[in-house]
Structures are given as C-alpha cells and as structure tokens.
Amino acid sequence: MITLTEENYIKAIYHLGKYGVNNVSTNAIAKEMETKASSVTDMVKKLSEKEYVDYKKYQGVSLTAKGIDIAINIVRKHRLWEVFLVEKLNFSWDEIHDVAEQLEHIKSEKLISQLDAFLEYPTHDPHGDPIPDKSGKIKKIDKILLSEAQIGDDCICVGVQDSSSEFLKYLDKNCIALGTELKVIHKEPFDNSITIQILTKEFTISNMIANNLFVKVS
Amino acid sequence: MITLTEENYIKAIYHLGKYGVNNVSTNAIAKEMETKASSVTDMVKKLSEKEYVDYKKYQGVSLTAKGIDIAINIVRKHRLWEVFLVEKLNFSWDEIHDVAEQLEHIKSEKLISQLDAFLEYPTHDPHGDPIPDKSGKIKKIDKILLSEAQIGDDCICVGVQDSSSEFLKYLDKNCIALGTELKVIHKEPFDNSITIQILTKEFTISNMIANNLFVKVS
DNA sequence: AATTATTTTTAGACTTATCTAAAAATAATT
DNA sequence: AATTATTTTTAGATAAGTCTAAAAATAATT
Ligand SMILES: [Mn+2]
Ligand SMILES: [Mn+2]
Ligand SMILES: [Mn+2]
Ligand SMILES: [Mn+2]
Numbered sequence: 001m002i003t004l005t006e007e008n009y010i011k012a013i014y015h016l017g018k019y020g021v022n023n024v025s026t027n028a029i030a031k032e033m034e035t036k037a038s039s040v041t042d043m044v045k046k047l048s049e050k051e052y053v054d055y056k057k058y059q060g061v062s063l064t065a066k067g068i069d070i071a072i073n074i075v076r077k078h079r080l081w082e083v084f085l086v087e088k089l090n091f092s093w094d095e096i097h098d099v100a101e102q103l104e105h106i107k108s109e110k111l112i113s114q115l116d117a118f119l120e121y122p123t124h125d126p127h128g129d130p131i132p133d134k135s136g137k138i139k140k141i142d143k144i145l146l147s148e149a150q151i152g153d154d155c156i157c158v159g160v161q162d163s164s165s166e167f168l169k170y171l172d173k174n175c176i177a178l179g180t181e182l183k184v185i186h187k188e189p190f191d192n193s194i195t196i197q198i199l200t201k202e203f204t205i206s207n208m209i210a211n212n213l214f215v216k217v218s
Numbered sequence: 219m220i221t222l223t224e225e226n227y228i229k230a231i232y233h234l235g236k237y238g239v240n241n242v243s244t245n246a247i248a249k250e251m252e253t254k255a256s257s258v259t260d261m262v263k264k265l266s267e268k269e270y271v272d273y274k275k276y277q278g279v280s281l282t283a284k285g286i287d288i289a290i291n292i293v294r295k296h297r298l299w300e301v302f303l304v305e306k307l308n309f310s311w312d313e314i315h316d317v318a319e320q321l322e323h324i325k326s327e328k329l330i331s332q333l334d335a336f337l338e339y340p341t342h343d344p345h346g347d348p349i350p351d352k353s354g355k356i357k358k359i360d361k362i363l364l365s366e367a368q369i370g371d372d373c374i375c376v377g378v379q380d381s382s383s384e385f386l387k388y389l390d391k392n393c394i395a396l397g398t399e400l401k402v403i404h405k406e407p408f409d410n411s412i413t414i415q416i417l418t419k420e421f422t423i424s425n426m427i428a429n430n431l432f433v434k435v436s
Numbered sequence: 437a438a439t440t441a442t443t444t445t446t447a448g449a450c451t452t453a454t455c456t457a458a459a460a461a462t463a464a465t466t
Numbered sequence: 467a468a469t470t471a472t473t474t475t476t477a478g479a480t481a482a483g484t485c486t487a488a489a490a491a492t493a494a495t496t
Contacts, residue, residue, distance in 0.1 A: 459477090
C-alpha cells in the first residue's frame, strides 16, 4: 500500500531525475514539493525502506525499477485526466493541472483503462506531453525549443515546457496553440528575441517565451 | 478547509440521520465508519468545534445547516460520478461504489458542474438514488419496497435499498434491472416470500430480496 | 431502588507527515 | 590545507487520526 504523499514524492523524484544522470538532491525535492529538507530526508528513508528509491546518506536518491513504474503510472493517469477535462468537460488547458493533481491519485485499474478507451487512446495531453501506454512505454517525438530553431524554419507548435496558467494564457492571447504553424523570420542576437510569422501576421516574442515553447521543424 | 476524513464522517452522519428524528449515536457512526467509538468521540468534538454538527456529551450528534450542505454536496458528487462510470465508462452498477467513494472527494466546482452538464443533468444514479441539484435540492419519488406491494400490483423497479455488489449481482442474474416491469402474483404469509411475474416468467423471491428492492406501483 | 449491562468518554500511546533548531558532512574559497 | 559556506541529517516537537484500556454516564433489569 502506497500513500498519496509517497506517490507525490515519487512523482517529484521522477520529474527531477528525467534530465541528467545524477541523483536527485534532497534540496531539489524539497523545492519541488514545497516542503523542508528535513521532511524530505525522513520521507526518502521511508521510500528507500519500501524499495521505491536507492538512497545513500548525503548522496541523493534515484528511483528503482519499482519506483519508476509507479511514477509513470501516475503520470499516465495525470495526463489522461487532463485530456478528459479538455476534450469532454470543456476545460481550457490552463485550468486542468490542479484538478489532475487530485485525480491522478484515484486508485482503480479499470477506471484508467476505460478512460483511456473512452478518450480513444490519446498519445499526448493538452500540453503536448506524451501519455505513457498501459505498459509504461512513452513515445518520444523529436521536438525542439523554438529558441533553438533557425531563421527560415517552418515550425509547428507541439508542446510547452512551462505549463503554468500564466504562460498558457499568454499563448492564448497571442493565438498560439498546439498545432499552430509558424515561421522563424528573425533572431535578434542582442536579446535573443525571435520574430515569427503566423499566417500573414508577424510579431516578436521574447527569448523567455521561445524557451518554453516546443516546436517541430517541418 | 475540510479534510477527507471529516467529509467521510459528515457523510456518514447524514446517511444515518436521514431516517428518524433522533440524534445519531456514537456507536452508529463507529459501525458505519468501521472505526472505534473513542475515535468517533474525538472526531465529533472536532466537527462540533468547526460547527458542522451539534453535539452534547452522551447525547449523540446532528448536522448543522452547514454540515447538511457539505453532506449533500458529497452525495451529489458521488452519484454524478456513479452515472459517469456506468454511462460513459461501461462499468456495471455493482462496480462503481468504491471508485465513487474516492472521486467524491475531488475538489473543483467547475469539474462537477461540467460533469453534470456532460451527463445531461441526470436526476438519478445507477442505483435509483436521487442526485441533488446544484443548489442541493433533492427530488423524492414515491417509491415503496417491493415487500410492501400488494397482490396484483403492476410495478416498475426504480431503486435498490442495499447496493452491495452481492445483491446487485443477484439482481443481474435474475434479469432485474431499474426499469424492469413486474407483477405481484402471490405473497406467501409463512416466510413472506413473494412470487412475481416478469414478462411471461413467474418466480419466487425471498423476503430479504423484496425488502431491498424499491418499486413504483403503476 | 438497587444492580447490571451498555454506551460513551477520557487518558495515554502510536503512526504519518510535518516543522525548527542544531549537528554533521560535503562542497567551495581563500 | 584551512576556513567558510552550503547541503544534508538528526533530535525533538507538533497535529491529525487512530487505537486500547479504564472511568463515567446512561439505559435496562431485577
Ligand atoms: Mn499537469
Ligand atoms: Mn500536462
Ligand atoms: Mn455509491
Ligand atoms: Mn449509488
């Protein structure tokens, strides 16, 4: 039996460990979980006890195979629920995360497999993130950050790095959604801002925006 | 802020207090919650502190207006989710209760109002129980127990008293569902069993079954 | 009315998850 | 290499919810 809190720690460790081969540090987990390092140490000991993580004092943690399984299953549930909220209940993509944070902890195999079928086996969530399949496999698409695209590149928006409500609302306001086609017109070396063209309209976005938008070059 | 445990206690008190004008006893709550009377006393003090219940030592509890509001909202969520599971995810009526027990605690106004709309504002859950509307109003239908019907009555099944998986599976096996029409052919005084006719087929059910099936006499 | 049985409450302990403050280990600087 | 800064862990405390065992109140019987 695994508690809701344990699930959240495992998910945090999973997301923090995804990039880079190093172990995940106590402080990084504390920041992600909005808790104190001492609380993390306690929990990490328990997770280690239960063999969800490998842990050596002062050396940080990494998920075991068992831990990864659990993490991926939570991510799968989270993203399927996000699709449900947008596709069936008319939520917008900036309103779904907090509800999905709750729904991801509902325990029922059948619920998730039926939801998956009901949604017709979606491969990506409303933020462009891949949805692990039943066996935990995750399909990676070759996306790059818009900030890495070259002048003249024809791109299509496929995901966001930052899925905060603020950023998503900014994109809405500027008519940028997943599937939107754009062309890179100019990259300003001074501030790394990028001028893009959507349909016939040209406009300039800051480097910060370009750094949080994933595109596929076509 | 209200905890999941508090919500479950409030819901239990609501269901126990629905019939009869007396206060709900500590022991009754303990039985319903599968916990010890001493734990109930502790919790009831807290609920009283937060003004969800009226409580005087040794006198049992009753919900305040605030407590009733919360209870009805949980019941509403529970039943809407049950409809969702059956109508959209192809669950059968004996598989939904435990999942709904989890889903009823998800906190999001919008989630429930959108779910309600998505399901086209259902008035009853898959067990025939009424779904409170947004404002908490509950429509009562005039149903009676099959055991109370008279010989010769033409009835239609509209609900179950016991919604345990065992009972529901029994009904499935005997082709009794909500909406099924039946006629009372005979009532055996010795054991209070009842002979009913469904379509052309006649068969006898025990008093225990008849005591857990709600019908409307047409 | 007195005794017995049942229900309810209290007292004290335990678990989970959290915190602060202090100690220990590791990393970064001089 | 020694000092300083940062990170991590330990120690001890707190809050929520639970438990057992014992005491107190209420209800039922004689
Ligand atoms: Mn999310
Ligand atoms: Mn997402
Ligand atoms: Mn139910
Ligand atoms: Mn029901």
